[in-house]
Amino acid sequence: MVFSLFKKKKEAQPQPFKNRVEFCITNLSLGAADAYDILMERDDIDIEESGCTSHCEICEQGIFAIVNGEVVTADDAETLVQAIDEELKQNPLF
Numbered sequence: 001m002v003f004s005l006f007k008k009k010k011e012a013q014p015q016p017f018k019n020r021v022e023f024c025i026t027n028l029s030l031g032a033a034d035a036y037d038i039l040m041e042r043d044d045i046d047i048e049e050s051g052c053t054s055h056c057e058i059c060e061q062g063i064f065a066i067v068n069g070e071v072v073t074a075d076d077a078e079t080l081v082q083a084i085d086e087e088l089k090q091n092p093l094f
Contacts, residue, residue, distance in 0.1 A: 019067065034077030038081050
């Protein structure tokens, strides 16, 4: 029992870096939810939801996501997914 306290813990396998896509909760309700659902199926992306991303002026104009820190906008969910893919191609995380 005492020896288990001093045992060296097994190191976890390093997780591969993933691209980060952040959605504003309000913008999800304005139409970005369909893009969110599509992106949830992908293994190369970590998705986060924020209460507010402080991009209210963009949120009022259409749907958007923040991809690795860069704002990506579109008129509809399908176009947003395409714009996110384009941003990931132009500015990959790794």
